[in-house]
Amino acid sequence: MPTSNQLALCLRRREQGESDLIVTLLTREAGKLAAVARGVRKPKSRQAPVCQLFALSRVQLATRGDHGGLPVLAQAQLEETFYDLRADLDRSARAAYLVELADLAIPDHEPQPTLFDLLLASLAALTTALEPRVVMHSFELQLLAELGLEPVLDRCAHCALPLGDEAALFDAPAGGLIHARHGGSAQATSVSPEAVRAMRRLLRPDAYELDLTTLRMPPMLARPVAAALRSAVRCFLDAEPRALAIIEQLADEPEP
Amino acid sequence: MASFPRPVARLIDQLERLPGVGPKSAQRLALWLLREPPERVLALSESLSDAVEQVHVCPRCGYFAEGEACALCDDTRRDESLVCVVADARDLLAIESTDGFGGRYHVLGGVISPADGVGPDDLNVASLLARVEAGDADEVILALNPTPEGDTTANYLARVLRQAAQRRGAAVRLTRPALGLPVGGDLNYADRTTIERAMEGRREI
Numbered sequence: 001m002p003t004s005n006q007l008a009l010c011l012r013r014r015e016q017g018e019s020d021l022i023v024t025l026l027t028r029e030a031g032k033l034a035a036v037a038r039g040v041r042k043p044k045s046r047q048a049p050v051c052q053l054f055a056l057s058r059v060q061l062a063t064r065g066d067h068g069g070l071p072v073l074a075q076a077q078l079e080e081t082f083y084d085l086r087a088d089l090d091r092s093a094r095a096a097y098l099v100e101l102a103d104l105a106i107p108d109h110e111p112q113p114t115l116f117d118l119l120l121a122s123l124a125a126l127t128t129a130l131e132p133r134v135v136m137h138s139f140e141l142q143l144l145a146e147l148g149l150e151p152v153l154d155r156c157a158h159c160a161l162p163l164g165d166e167a168a169l170f171d172a173p174a175g176g177l178i179h180a181r182h183g184g185s186a187q188a189t190s191v192s193p194e195a196v197r198a199m200r201r202l203l204r205p206d207a208y209e210l211d212l213t214t215l216r217m218p219p220m221l222a223r224p225v226a227a228a229l230r231s232a233v234r235c236f237l238d239a240e241p242r243a244l245a246i247i248e249q250l251a252d253e254p255e256p
Numbered sequence: 257m258a259s260f261p262r263p264v265a266r267l268i269d270q271l272e273r274l275p276g277v278g279p280k281s282a283q284r285l286a287l288w289l290l291r292e293p294p295e296r297v298l299a300l301s302e303s304l305s306d307a308v309e310q311v312h313v314c315p316r317c318g319y320f321a322e323g324e325a326c327a328l329c330d331d332t333r334r335d336e337s338l339v340c341v342v343a344d345a346r347d348l349l350a351i352e353s354t355d356g357f358g359g360r361y362h363v364l365g366g367v368i369s370p371a372d373g374v375g376p377d378d379l380n381v382a383s384l385l386a387r388v389e390a391g392d393a394d395e396v397i398l399a400l401n402p403t404p405e406g407d408t409t410a411n412y413l414a415r416v417l418r419q420a421a422q423r424r425g426a427a428v429r430l431t432r433p434a435l436g437l438p439v440g441g442d443l444n445y446a447d448r449t450t451i452e453r454a455m456e457g458r459r460e461i
Contacts (some may be wrong), residue, residue, distance in 0.1 A: 012371070015275075015276065016276070017276070042437055044440065044441060046445045049447045049448075049449065049450070052403050052404055053403075053404045053405070054404055077461050078447040078448065078449075081404075081449055083449060085404070085408075086404055086407035086408045086411060087411050088411065089368065089376075089408055089411070089412045092368075092370065092404065092408040093370035096369075096370035096371040097370065099371065100371055126269060154449075223289055230361065242370070242371065242372060243370035243373070243374055244372030245375070246368075246370040246374075246375040247370070249375045249376075249377060250375070250376075
């Protein structure tokens with residue numbers, strides 16, 4: 001029974017039978033994969049904490065012929081739970097969104113060490129960030145860039161000329177920002193020059209070095225950025241993450 | 257190519273909608289039902305109709321009721337001032353099986369799980385807030401699983417319940433069941449978070 005030992009983040013879990021789970025794990029070395037976790041829904045299971053959403057563990061997977069060829073979670077040591085996310089629904093919902101986005105965007109069995117590190121760093125930043133939405137939008141942009149789907153932000157995606165001082169639209173089907181005079185598709189949303197600057201800042205090559213936990217993004221900027229990135233995710237990844245609806249629902253709630 | 261007669265195909269289709277039942281299992285169950293004596297299968301069908309027609313959700317607590325309110329809400333011996341919030345009916349029955357709790361319940365109908373698209377508006381939260389605002393509870397026990405979803409739900413409820421109590425102009429005591437090592441568990445194999453919570457919640461002997 002061949003085994004492998006690696007660091008894995010739990011992205012998703014699904015019940016199977018009386019007490020088993022099928023967990024979707026993102027590993028640094030082997031990419032995204034599903035595994036069977038046997039008996040983990042029993043109260044005394046030692047592996048139960050490893051199979052919770054956001055759990056980062058060192059896992060040993062054993063490859064077997066049954067369970068449709070899925071590897072079996074043989075041993076696991078919990079390393080991090082990002083426990084502080086649970087204190088705040090907004091942070092927790094945004095963390096669930098990042099994990100869902102990674103799950104939707106990363107194909108099975110393709111190692112993506114940069115995205116793995118980006119996801120871990122983003123989850124850690126979400127626990128303490130002054131404004132969790134900054135971490136979320138940074139992750140969206142970095143993920144798209146890493147997958148080669150970076151939106152055009154430095155010129156007009158329609159005519160390739162500089163945007164200058166002209167009014168701009170974010171038009172995901174066109175590839176990014178366009179001059180407003182080109183019209184744009186039904187999905188195009190208007191973005192202010194400040195919102196464009198904010199997105200560029202989060203997409204710069206040195207954005208990894210930004211301290212996302214201290215950056216602020218006022219609601220006036222955040223709304224157009226959120227709308228632009230939502231349409232980019234929908235268009236470039238062909239995805240409608242479920243957690244996004246909850247984040248928007250929470251945003252509509254009055255502040256405590 | 258031969259296929260199942262239409263009523264059998266419909267039965268398979270209905271069975272496939274059950275949680276954890278795939279196409280193969282649905283076929284196996286349907287064929288097993290067709291081989292059973294008709295009176296046994298009809299008894300199953302009758303019990304399904306009875307459950308659907310005669311049982312509804314208690315408007316007060318969210319548990320199952322046959323009458324206007326459920327048996328637990330109708331039981332006048334229970335402590336009105338103590339409300340235990342659980343995610344679903346199975347958790348309620350687990351607590352009831354201990355015979356150690358004499359208060360009331362409130363069944364949420366799930367937990368907040370953004371990854372599954374479940375938010376606060378999808379749960380039985382409004383009626384819980386109404387109970388607290390009406391002054392029905394002095395203490396609310398948030399008996400939700402210590403998972404990311406359960407903890408997030410408990411923290412969210414704690415915030416909105418405090419606001420509801422403020423609107424009422426009185427304080428409500430919010431508690432959670434103790435966290436720690438399971439009976440018969442092994443300290444050596446417990447994870448760091450469990451040990452931390454167990455040490456925080458230690459009690460004198």
